[in-house]
Structures are given as C-alpha cells and as structure tokens.
Amino acid sequence: MDIMVNRNFLLAALVLIVAVFFCGCTSDGGNDAAPTDSGTAATPEFLKIATTTSLDNTGLLADLKDRFEEDHDVTLQIIAAGTGKALEYGERGDVDVLMVHDRAREDAFMDNGYGINRRVFAYNYFMIVGPESDPAGIAGMTPEDAFVTLIEEAQTNPDVVVVSRGDSSGTHAKEQAIWASAGYDYATEVVGSGDWYIEGGQGMGATLQMANELQAYTVSDSGTYLAYQGDIDLVPLVDEGDVLLNIYGAMMINPEKFSYVNSEMAKEWINFLITPETQQVIADFGVEEYGQPLFFPSLGNYEILGVTREEAESPIP
C-alpha cells in the first residue's frame, strides 16, 4: 500500500512539474527576455513584428533589434514571413507591427482599418537576376521587355527557366505587377503555362538558392541578392526601370481593432526606425561586407519614393 501512495505522490508531483513547466514557457517567454524588476513588471514586455523575409535574411533586422533593445526594456519577437503572410497575421491581430513592402496591399490594409501610422524607412530596387550565360538574352532590357522575352524564349528554349517566389510576398506582388504591365494576365497566361515557370513558394534567400541550382531567372530585391551574392553564380541582368523601386514601410496594428496590441512600443519602434541615427545605420549596413549598401535610407529621399515628407520623416506623435 505504501508503494501505491508513493506512486500517487509521484504522479501528482509529475503533473505539478509539468504544470510549472507549461506556465513557465507560455507566460515569461524566451531565454533572452530582458530581466525585469521583480517589484514592478511581472513579465517582460514583448513586441511582435511580422516582417518581409528580405529584411530578416539580410541580417539588417537583427542589427536594428540589438540596438533597439539596448535602450528599451522590451524583447522584439521577429516573425519573418513574407509580406502576404505578414498582412494576414496583422489582420488577425496576432502581431503588433508590420514591416512590409507592397504599397498597394498596405494601402488596402490601412483603408480597412487594420493598420495605422505607416512610415517608410528604407528602399532599394528589385532586379531580375539570372545565369551569366543569359540564354534568353535579356541583359539591359526594360523589366517589361525582359519578361516578354523570357516567356517567348521559354516556349522554344528549355534552358530558359524562371523561378517565382509564388508566395504572395511583396516581391511576388512586384513580379505580378511587371507581368501585368508587360501585357500578360498573370493567373491565366503565366501560372501553369509550362515547365519553364516554377513557383518556389519560399522566402527570398531560398528562392535565390533554388534559382541558382536550376540556373534560372528570378526577381529579387537588391539587398537580399547582394547578401547572397557570395554563395551563388547568378548575375543581375535587369536593374533599371521605375517599376523596380522597392519601398519598405512599417506600420502599427490599429489598437481600436485589437485592444491588446502593444501600440506604445510599436510606436517607439517605428519612430526609432526613422531617426537620423537609425537611418545612418541602414545606409551603412552591409557596406563593409558587400562593398555597397543593401538598403538606402528614406531620410531625405521622400521625393524619389513618391511619398509625403511626413510619411518618411515625421515621428508618430
């Protein structure tokens, strides 16, 4: 009978341990959570950021995160997901801040009341990259002409292959916009039109690697391409054209829609992004390692970006 009691006790103890474990890992968070005064805040503060993969894959966001956390008692939780998925997380109220790059869908997101206080904080350019041999011969063309050539050449030349993000990311949206201005209906004339068009369904870095393995063409933002340049053989073939401008914006999730979002810290983060100091960090990021900047600061460049000065430079009040 003693044994029985012991077993009962052990079982109870086990359940208790599990319960403690479970509570521990749901409420007080990760290992690098900022230490808090036991008297004041019970739990460390988190800020959940859903971001396009390019900002994360290049390492820029990790750099900015460290700087921000030095001065603020908060742990940034970065979920790199691509613009489409990030917007979806935002609409469901699962994150506090979005950092994305698709103006059209951002506008719709804000019109629907989900996002507020957008600020643009960086930009670069999209480029069409491909194998150095350039089997379709698109080097130096306009983006639209290049796409027309790619789809036409691909009908007869099996070496012409295009890898698309295929994940409704900002880059994928840009690709679709170029197809549209080249005169093609993306859904019917491009998708599923043959083996030449591959929908990778992955982030920017993974897509570049896939295109490299297949010696295929793909659309990339210049930042991610430069960060991966050392590992791949693909070269930029088309990098000029107004349509290729790539603008990164950050916005808060509307606390009127979702009362629990951390809007105070979200505001701090977005304002931090557009300070002259951070803008300088963005301008310098990657210069040492890659020989040129991966991103350009928005400060002083609002006219190039076609946005109001307020959207690029005024802190959220």
Place this chain on the structure above:
Amino acid sequence: MNEIIDGFLTAIHLIVTFDPEVYEVAFRSIYITFSATVIASVISIPIALFLAFRTFPGKRTIINLVHTLYALPTVLIGLVVFLMLSRQGPFGFLGLLFTPGAMIIGQVILIIPIIIGLTYSALVALDPVIKDTIISLGADYFQFMVSILKEIRFVVYATVAMAFGRAISEVGAAIMIGGNIRGYTRVLTTSIALETSMGNIELSMALGMILLFIALTLNFIMTSIRRESD
C-alpha cells in the same frame, strides 16, 4: 563536395566549442519536446487503459481513428492549432500563438495517438492469465491498472521514447505555430530549415548533427530497454 566537408568541420567546431546559439536552440528543442511528451503521456496512458479494459459502443471506431491519426500530417496540426490559437480563433484570448506553449500543444496533439495506440496494443496483447492473476490477488481497480502498466512498462518506455523522437524531429507545425522567432520559438528543425535557406550550411549541419545525436541516444535507450526486457 568541399562545401560538405567544410560544413562538417565547422559544425564539429561549433559543437565542441559549445557555441551558445547552437546549444540554446538544442536545449529549447529538448525542453519543448520533453514537456510535450510528459503531458501527452499523462493524458494518453489512462485513455489506453480505459480503451483496453472497458467495452462500450463505438470503441472499434475510436481505435481505428487512433491508428489513422498515427499518420496525422504535421502541417495540418500546424494549420488547426494556428486557427485555434490565433487572436481571431476560439482560444485567441490566451495569447498563445507564436509561443513555446503553443508549440507544446501542437506536439502533444501529434503524439497522443501514437502513445494511446501503441500502449493499447500492448495491453490487449497481454496474456489474460496475468490479468486474471492480478484480479484473483484481490487488487482494486487502481491497483489493477498500476500492476498491468508495470507488466508492460518496457513497451511504455519504448513508446514514449518513440513519441519524443517523432515530436522533436517535426518541423511543419513548429514553424507555423511558433513562428520561428529567434531566441524564443526557434528549435532545431525550424532553425535548420531557415539557416539552410540563408546559406549558413555550417550552422545547419551542426544543428542537424545534434538532432541526429539525440535520435541515436533515444535509439540506444530503446535498444537497451528491449534487451533488458527479453
């Protein structure tokens, strides 16, 4: 080929020098999966006992369902748990999405059928003489259950170890439910997926080797348990 050899050497280096990031991710993996395995065992083993020793209508259907759920696709678990825990979902008020707790829930769902199914099979395969003997010794219901479990303890150990292996090597649900947040919900499998896509082959290989090491250790434990039971 060079890439693989270089990656291998750097991976070894990362492991023997106790690279903090590698170990942090590895410990988080073990911690999450250990918690999930304990919770799932506590839930599943009583259910297996109930199924094995009680008869009720629809029992066969439940057992078939459990066996079918062995092959539950992890991305489906990911999708369902995401929808349940998202702020718009029925359990959104808990604020659990993108936390280790959410990942534990996903893994618990993943391995419950395995533990129930395998424990149940061992129980029904048990020699009826043993059951009769225990009852004839005057055991009450609880004593009977404990004695029966003791009879099949080696199978239970092996089952739990197998469930642990299944949970720790899972990536689909972990990435959808956890969000792969560095320092918070990034575990061995999600880390390998990400680092490979970022071209950090060395780090991926180091993490992969640790995952393999955990699997081999589990296998070793299972083998020695089996040997002991023979």
